[in-house]
Amino acid sequence: MIRALLLACLFATPLRAAEITVFAAASLGPALEEAADAWAEQSGHRAVVSPAGSSALARQIAQGAPADVILSANPDWIDWLEDRDLIDSATRRVLMSNRLVLIARGAGDDSATPVTADTDIAGDLGDGRLAMALVQAVPAGIYGRQALTTLGQWEALAPRVAQADNVRAALALVALGEAPLGIVYATDAAGEKRVHVAGIFPEGSHDPILNPGAVTANAAEPEAARAFLDWLGGPAGRAILDAHGFGPAR
Known part of the structure; x- marks a missing residue:
């Protein structure tokens, strides 16, 4: 037993x-x-x-x-x-x-408008900078640089980029008002109420995410x-x- x-x-x-x-x-x-x-x-x-x-x-x-x-x-x-x-x-x-998006600080109607060669990112920045993850090493930054290059905007915007260690850090720069615009993933933007999507990069402008x-x-x-x-x-x-x-x- x-x-x-x-x-x-x-x-x-x-x-x-x-x-x-x-x-x-x-x-x-x-x-x-x-x-x-x-x-x-x-x-x-x-x-x-x-x-x-x-x-x-x-x-x-x-x-x-x-x-x-x-x-x-x-x-x-x-x-x-x-x-x-x-x-x-x-x-x-x-x-x-995932998808790559352009974000801006503050509430707004998330836009499905594609970012194109005619999108005036530089003008919308004013005196501010464009928040991105490291453009040589971090995937979000690499995708962002690819997209801007495809759209003919990288050369003008490169000197105005504020590079962050990762995409969440780039998101935080915009959410906290340290940068007026940023390039992040759609999922990052969806989870942060202090930013809204200002435009979506066409999938063909960068490698598949x-x-x-x-x-x-x-x-x-x-x-x-x-x-x-x-x-x-x-x-x-x-x-x-x-x-x-x-x-x-x-």
Whole structure:
């Protein structure tokens, strides 16, 4: 009888709860925080989200920072890690997509008007500056520079750009009134009530904005990390991403 009770207790013991560290592009932070909480409730595991610029996160992994999952704001930094055998290539997948927008401070009717070569961004800046993420390293800044170059506006605007470490920092510059205009993702603008969308950049003006993720090669909890990515790409995770304005994987 005692032996039977011991066996019953043994097999009733739940699997060890894992804790994973998720390196996430700054633009994904709010959505991933909500997703991590929902996943924890459903799985019994825990995901700790560490948001920053994609370039900074990739370099931290290369320097040995402990991360189980990375979710980037563009494929380039995942490619960079894959070239160095720092991710499990079999787990790589695109999980969501986004749009690039021009924002202005204050309330207003979010505009679906495309930003074109005739949009007077320089005039609308007045004496102010255009807030952007780092245009050489951070995906949002790279996309923004591509779009402005395609539209023939980069050369005139480049000296007036205020570069921030990541897209959320660029958003904050506009929200706080430090810059009259900024270029961020549509999802960033949707989550900040102190700004409104002044225009949308045509998708053809820049590379597609895709958000890939992967398990890192040195993940401490690879099984839980894979399970989190699977869950994020499934119905429950997709519902949260949709609610935050992210488009489907493509």
